[in-house]
Amino acid sequence: MDVRLQVSMVFHLDKCIGCHTCSIACKNVWTDRKGAEYMWWNNVETKPGTGYPTKWEDQSKYNGGWEKKGNGKPELKMGNRASRLINIFHNPSLPKMDDYYEPFTYKYEDLFDSPEGADQPTARPISMVTGKFMDIEAGPNWDDDLGGSPVYAENDPNFEGLSPEEQQELFDVERLVFFYLPRICNHCLNPACVAACPSGAIYKRGEDGIVLINQEVCRGWRMCVSACPYKKTYYNWSTGKSEKCILCFPRLETGQAPACFHSCVGRIRYLGGILYDADRLTDALNVDDDKLVEAHRDLILDPRDPVVREKAKENGIDERTLEACERSPVYRYVKEWKMALPLHSEFRTLPMLFYVPPLLPVMAKTENGVYETANDELFSPIEKARLPIKYLASLFSAGNTDQVSYALKKQYAVRLFKRLETVGDVSQEVVDKALAECGMDAAEAEAVYRLTSLPTMDERVVIPPMHREEAMAMLDDDMWEQKGSAGFGFREAPVRGA
Amino acid sequence: MMDNLLFIVLPYIAVTLFVVVSIYRYITDKFSYSSLSSQLLESDELFYGVVPWHIGIIGALTGHLIGFLFPKEVLWFNGVPVRLYILETTGLVFGLLALIGIVALMWRRIRVPRIRSVTSTVDTIVLVLLFAQVVLGVYTALFYRWGSSWYAASAVPYLRSLLFFQPDIEMVKPLPHIIKTHIINAFLIIAIFPFSRLVHMVSLPIEYLWRPYQVVIWNWNRKKIRGQYSLSNAKEDSELNVIGR
Ligand code: HEM
Ligand code: SF4
Ligand code: SF4
Numbered sequence: 001m002d003v004r005l006q007v008s009m010v011f012h013l014d015k016c017i018g019c020h021t022c023s024i025a026c027k028n029v030w031t032d033r034k035g036a037e038y039m040w041w042n043n044v045e046t047k048p049g050t051g052y053p054t055k056w057e058d059q060s061k062y063n064g065g066w067e068k069k070g071n072g073k074p075e076l077k078m079g080n081r082a083s084r085l086i087n088i089f090h091n092p093s094l095p096k097m098d099d100y101y102e103p104f105t106y107k108y109e110d111l112f113d114s115p116e117g118a119d120q121p122t123a124r125p126i127s128m129v130t131g132k133f134m135d136i137e138a139g140p141n142w143d144d145d146l147g148g149s150p151v152y153a154e155n156d157p158n159f160e161g162l163s164p165e166e167q168q169e170l171f172d173v174e175r176l177v178f179f180y181l182p183r184i185c186n187h188c189l190n191p192a193c194v195a196a197c198p199s200g201a202i203y204k205r206g207e208d209g210i211v212l213i214n215q216e217v218c219r220g221w222r223m224c225v226s227a228c229p230y231k232k233t234y235y236n237w238s239t240g241k242s243e244k245c246i247l248c249f250p251r252l253e254t255g256q257a258p259a260c261f262h263s264c265v266g267r268i269r270y271l272g273g274i275l276y277d278a279d280r281l282t283d284a285l286n287v288d289d290d291k292l293v294e295a296h297r298d299l300i301l302d303p304r305d306p307v308v309r310e311k312a313k314e315n316g317i318d319e320r321t322l323e324a325c326e327r328s329p330v331y332r333y334v335k336e337w338k339m340a341l342p343l344h345s346e347f348r349t350l351p352m353l354f355y356v357p358p359l360l361p362v363m364a365k366t367e368n369g370v371y372e373t374a375n376d377e378l379f380s381p382i383e384k385a386r387l388p389i390k391y392l393a394s395l396f397s398a399g400n401t402d403q404v405s406y407a408l409k410k411q412y413a414v415r416l417f418k419r420l421e422t423v424g425d426v427s428q429e430v431v432d433k434a435l436a437e438c439g440m441d442a443a444e445a446e447a448v449y450r451l452t453s454l455p456t457m458d459e460r461v462v463i464p465p466m467h468r469e470e471a472m473a474m475l476d477d478d479m480w481e482q483k484g485s486a487g488f489g490f491r492e493a494p495v496r497g498a
Numbered sequence: 499m500m501d502n503l504l505f506i507v508l509p510y511i512a513v514t515l516f517v518v519v520s521i522y523r524y525i526t527d528k529f530s531y532s533s534l535s536s537q538l539l540e541s542d543e544l545f546y547g548v549v550p551w552h553i554g555i556i557g558a559l560t561g562h563l564i565g566f567l568f569p570k571e572v573l574w575f576n577g578v579p580v581r582l583y584i585l586e587t588t589g590l591v592f593g594l595l596a597l598i599g600i601v602a603l604m605w606r607r608i609r610v611p612r613i614r615s616v617t618s619t620v621d622t623i624v625l626v627l628l629f630a631q632v633v634l635g636v637y638t639a640l641f642y643r644w645g646s647s648w649y650a651a652s653a654v655p656y657l658r659s660l661l662f663f664q665p666d667i668e669m670v671k672p673l674p675h676i677i678k679t680h681i682i683n684a685f686l687i688i689a690i691f692p693f694s695r696l697v698h699m700v701s702l703p704i705e706y707l708w709r710p711y712q713v714v715i716w717n718w719n720r721k722k723i724r725g726q727y728s729l730s731n732a733k734e735d736s737e738l739n740v741i742g743r
Contacts, residue, residue, distance in 0.1 A: 081707055089552045090537065090545045097538050097612070129539065130611040195711035198703035206716035219701045220532035237539055237616060240532035497530030498620040498694050 006209035013358040015268040018180035022260035035238025037103035041245035048153040053099040063093040064229030065347030093226040101138035147178025185245035186351030196227030229347035272328025273464035324464035346398035512689035519692035551599025557592030569650035
């Protein structure tokens with residue numbers, strides 16, 4: 001057993017209001033720079049929809065992630081190592097800028113400097129790449145709230161498993177349904193970006209599992225951009241280096257929540273330490289698609305187990321870190337309650353950001369054109385869901401509908417449980433049945449309710465102590481040499497090479 | 499005098515710049531080492547430029563290197579006409595590929611506005627020098643037969659004389675102007691190399707072929723920091739997560 005710590009995350013989709021505050025917080029802190037204008041390390045997309053970059057989930061287009069191979073060793077979908085070097089001059093699966101969008105601003109001066117005339121002056125859009133006037137064809141969140149639209153929702157790759165009738169029903173205006181999917185880098189256990197980097201510039205930090213790109217080692221071969229199935233590494237067209245979400249490690253190291261977590265208006269974001277067994281990673285990668293979620297969950301270890309604690313200490317994990325893991329909200333949602341699921345686990349990167357699938361838009365329905373959330377059974381059972389369970393399963397459990405159903409049923413049961421307590425218009429029988437169906441007792445239902453609805457910042461974000469002060473002390477040989485791989489600031493200005 | 503300047507002084511300056519500045523730049527400004535790929539901004543036209551260009555130029559440069567290292571063997575190989583024709587044709591094909599490639603690349607840089615916005619003055623100089631070099635090279639291959647043999651017989655001894663610090667330019671003096679220009683231009687490219695995007699070629703990541711896929715870096719020495727815990731039975735690392743550099 002090789003016990004390691006991963007700073008891991010849960011996003012509770014039932015709470016996301018799609019306000020994009022998270023994206024703005026991230027943009028302001030990290031990517032408001034030349035060459036990075038088009039990057040959204042945090043983005044929020046509307047589902048059903050094609051997302052950002054367009055159709056990122058369609059790996060027949062981008063060749064991201066891993067593929068299960070007969071010999072037990074998964075291989076990158078892009079091909080083997082040699083193919084990466086052969087394709088180094090021109091990467092056949094690289095997204096183009098237009099798959100994201102061309103960043104733009106407006107020529108605001110014209111509003112002030114235009115000579116007086118018969119017409120109002122306008123501020124025309126100018127490209128932030130060329131500085132020339134341009135026609136805007138797309139922008140960040142171009143398909144925001146366009147669930148049901150033929151251009152966007154209809155092209156969602158997750159519709160593959162649905163029959164044409166099922167799909168069509170979703171596009172009837174009255175049945176139209178959508179929810180929000182905020183995405184950041186998953187800081188995967190088996191990151192495809194790391195494996196694809198010919199320079200070895202991308203690495204996982206041993207102590208907390210954060211995946212970073214060493215800007216001094218990156219040579220701009222742009223392989224990580226295609227390899228990441230979530231399209232969460234980006235190529236900076238100005239500096240010629242790839243960049244990605246750094247999970248705000250300078251904030252984490254000083255005990256603050258990452259900017260997107262801190263600013264989240266819906267308070268949907270949870271962060272905490274997870275202990276996992278690095279020796280068993282290969283096992284978790286070699287199972288069939290429908291077993292992936294379970295195998296992934298199996299890697300996660302109980303921080304209260306004495307054996308695990310002993311092994312963790314042997315690996316240099318501190319007692320205080322273990323204490324933080326015990327309080328980890330992520331552990332509860334993912335392992336104890338089995339309510340949070342990894343996004344697209346069939347990409348086999350073992351993503352460490354988990355999602356509680358959304359219940360509300362799924363449950364609500366329309367009756368004679370009236371939006372109805374309650375019926376005789378109070379909430380319609382998930383079998384009658386507006387958004388087919390198959391669709392959610394394609395997103396959150398590699399097609400395994402049992403996993404998604406279970407997560408939804410649990411939310412459903414908690415809702416009934418609280419309804420009985422606060423309003424009292426459901427019978428004890430119904431509640432007991434709902435609880436029993438997902439093997440939950442009253443105490444657990446209460447705990448789920450509290451962590452979902454009432455958590456304080458300190459309960460949502462439990463940052464394991466990172467001991468960076470001690471880590472710094474270890475940089476005894478050459479601090480500057482170490483800096484590139486330790487991740488602290490720039491020694492040289494990040495200026496594009498000649 | 500002029501010949502001394504162009505064929506002795508220039509080469510030494512060029513190679514000195516190449517070595518000293520490349521190393522200095524690598525030590526003080528690693529960040530600037532990058533392919534500076536522009537594929538994100540424009541991909542389709544790039545393909546028709548960058549692929550033939552690199553196949554062609556790498557092929558042609560390898561040919562020059564082989565001739566430089568094994569001149570006698572090359573002359574012996576060329577002793578049989580069929581073999582000579584094969585070698586010459588191969589060289590010409592590489593040259594033409596490079597020519598097609600560089601024309602496509604220059605055309606793209608001039609025409610595509612997004613690409614123009616990431617083109618520096620040095621980029622332009624480099625492309626012009628490389629274009630000139632390839633044109634001169636292809637012209638030589640076509641009109642001064644048989645390059646592979648006389649290169650081994652006269653240019654290589656000159657280059658080697660430079661290498662051993664006993665410059666002897668008698669061999670190059672009688673060469674046609676086109677070929678002389680090719681040599682001078684080559685040293686100009688070597689001189690500008692460390693100041694340009696050309697440095698990308700020295701970071702060819704060959705070790706990727708045997709490196710473990712996953713890279714994990716521990717920022718601290720776990721044993722030293724948490725000395726109280728025994729690491730005696732801690733394994734090197736798991737199969738997937740292998741400690742990187
Ligand atoms: C050693 C192996 C080499 C590798 C792996 C390599 C790789 C690359 C890559 C990835 C690009 C960027 C393409 C893009 O825009 O996406 C590039 C561009 C370029 N390379 Fe190389 N290269 C190599 C050797 C060379 C050599 C020997 C030369 C010339 C002497 C050369 C000259 C250039 C030039 C001029 C460009 C700029 C093309 C343009 O965008 O206009 N490369 N190379
Ligand atoms: S989500 Fe993508 S960028 Fe992030 S660790 Fe996983 S493979 Fe790498
Ligand atoms: S800030 Fe929170 S609620 Fe708002 S879009 Fe982002 S994740 Fe959703």
